[in-house]
Amino acid sequence: xxxxxxxxxxxxxxxxxxxxLLGVLFPFIWMxxxxxxxxxxxxWFNPLTEKPSWSNYADLFGVMPFGRYLFNSAVVAAVVTLGxxxxxxPVGYALARRRFRGRGLLYGAAALVxxxxxxxxxxxxxxxxxxxxxxxxLWAITIPLLVHPLGVLLVxxxxxxxxxxxxxxxxxxxxxxxxxxxxxxxxxxxPTLAVLAVQVFWLTWNAFLFPFIxxxxxxxxxxxxxxxxxxxxxVDRPHLFAAATLAxxxxxxxxxxxxxxxxxxxxxxxxxx
Amino acid sequence: xxxxxxPAHADRTAWVLVSPWVLILGLFWVYxxxxxxxxxxxxxxxxxxxxxxxxxxxxxxxxxxxxxWRAVGHTVIFTAGTVPVTxxxxxxxxxxxxxRLWGRAIFRAGFFAPTLTATVxxxxxxxxxxxxxxxxxxxxxxxxxxxxxRGFLLSEKTALAAVxxxxxxxxxxxxxxxxxxGLQTIPAxxxxxxxMHGASGxxxxxxxxxxxxxxxxxxxxxxxxIKSFQVFTEMFVMTRxxxxxxxxxxxxxxxxxxxxxxxxxxxxxxxxxxFALIAIVTVIQFRFFAFGRGxxx
Numbered sequence: 001x002x003x004x005x006x007x008x009x010x011x012x013x014x015x016x017x018x019x020x021l022l023g024v025l026f027p028f029i030w031m032x033x034x035x036x037x038x039x040x041x042x043x044w045f046n047p048l049t050e051k052p053s054w055s056n057y058a059d060l061f062g063v064m065p066f067g068r069y070l071f072n073s074a075v076v077a078a079v080v081t082l083g084x085x086x087x088x089x090p091v092g093y094a095l096a097r098r099r100f101r102g103r104g105l106l107y108g109a110a111a112l113v114x115x116x117x118x119x120x121x122x123x124x125x126x127x128x129x130x131x132x133x134x135x136x137x138l139w140a141i142t143i144p145l146l147v148h149p150l151g152v153l154l155v156x157x158x159x160x161x162x163x164x165x166x167x168x169x170x171x172x173x174x175x176x177x178x179x180x181x182x183x184x185x186x187x188x189x190x191p192t193l194a195v196l197a198v199q200v201f202w203l204t205w206n207a208f209l210f211p212f213i214x215x216x217x218x219x220x221x222x223x224x225x226x227x228x229x230x231x232x233x234x235v236d237r238p239h240l241f242a243a244a245t246l247a248x249x250x251x252x253x254x255x256x257x258x259x260x261x262x263x264x265x266x267x268x269x270x271x272x273x
Numbered sequence: 274x275x276x277x278x279x280p281a282h283a284d285r286t287a288w289v290l291v292s293p294w295v296l297i298l299g300l301f302w303v304y305x306x307x308x309x310x311x312x313x314x315x316x317x318x319x320x321x322x323x324x325x326x327x328x329x330x331x332x333x334x335x336x337x338x339x340x341x342w343r344a345v346g347h348t349v350i351f352t353a354g355t356v357p358v359t360x361x362x363x364x365x366x367x368x369x370x371x372x373r374l375w376g377r378a379i380f381r382a383g384f385f386a387p388t389l390t391a392t393v394x395x396x397x398x399x400x401x402x403x404x405x406x407x408x409x410x411x412x413x414x415x416x417x418x419x420x421x422x423r424g425f426l427l428s429e430k431t432a433l434a435a436v437x438x439x440x441x442x443x444x445x446x447x448x449x450x451x452x453x454x455g456l457q458t459i460p461a462x463x464x465x466x467x468x469m470h471g472a473s474g475x476x477x478x479x480x481x482x483x484x485x486x487x488x489x490x491x492x493x494x495x496x497x498x499i500k501s502f503q504v505f506t507e508m509f510v511m512t513r514x515x516x517x518x519x520x521x522x523x524x525x526x527x528x529x530x531x532x533x534x535x536x537x538x539x540x541x542x543x544x545x546x547x548f549a550l551i552a553i554v555t556v557i558q559f560r561f562f563a564f565g566r567g568x569x570x
Binding site for chain 1: 372454544
């Protein structure tokens, strides 16, 4: 009897959630429908009487240097993601396994840097990037983000759970330190690295503040270009929504493939394990 | 913290291992941080590159600037309005999604979609939804709510509230996820036991669910508060701090001092004052929750 009552409550909950979900997704539906709208001023059109205009997507490349923005975003996200996986690993490993002078200091620095809000650094970072001659280049928005402190701390946690015997056996077999780090320990930590990779990809692809401050028109990424759209003649609502849809797509695809990693990345630290 | 005994010979290679991080950390994080600190105590001329040390004058200028406090006020309103609503909605959604529902995976992914999307994208779409004739505008008209003539974002009275509503829409999914993770730490035996003893829904919630949710709640509140205090992108895309400064938040104030008026010393000092305010509020939160938990256990 208890069972039947619960299942009816569940059905009502499901129905209510469905209604709420449609409301939540409405802006996305509107964005996508608006992106194939044949009329420049319309956010909505009747698909029964009007033909969707897919050419809005192709037009993007004509009304603004959209291809370049897409390329910039892709390169930056790929390099920063790969860099974080490859470079955070030895650091996290050293923090977990080696005793050396400055270890405590570095560990503290990783934790502290996570606490400093980005906006404190925008003025001096802008000056520094200018001084290096990197303003409006892809260097400016990749190099400073190559080793994220979050990654260092994640890796340190993961390496700590790897039994030390694995390394000792490899050392007895004559493996050098680099071989041990990259060939022996790193593959064992693959799940953590997957979490790190998708998290960094997501943050980098969507980032606004740093790319906005550090780039002009040449090295601009998609989100920055979208925020600046007012500067382009001929970018109307359907085109804008087409660009916004293209900026959203990679994240949705990555999410569908790596749901579990994304969720554990976002909830890391929230729950005491 | 588990720290297995490391081999003694490892000292030299350790520094090679950490060198990329030390370089990047030093050059792009520590150095700018110290530079920012120096700027806060100086008057720096962008065009000539001249430094004039002014002591605490920048901080004094920040503290007596009514525009700064107005921006902090907007930030506080933003935080006080969004954090509790987001948290409450997220807990409710998490409790609903934790049941064995039809299509649970779809629901989770769907509610999470706003969080995944770039802030710039959501801000742009809402910009059009809020505009005069936009769907949210028309919906409010139909519901008989008095609507501002030129759309929600161009009216001083409604602009901040409109951004707050969007922020809640964006963040609920993320916090739902956190609370779902928290709910999953509850041992199934505890729930079964309570059911066997005939505990009611409310009894189960207060005796079992709530204590297990508390650590997640603290985390969610701290993270959300820190994020809300730094709200900027939404304002930049949707309102540029306007109309008439009605949506100028603290970080927007810092941004416009630094990059619109090029008053770098002032901008830096304002950034540190805000940093200090965030730190104080965070410490208060931790104290508040730590006491509560101590009394309970």
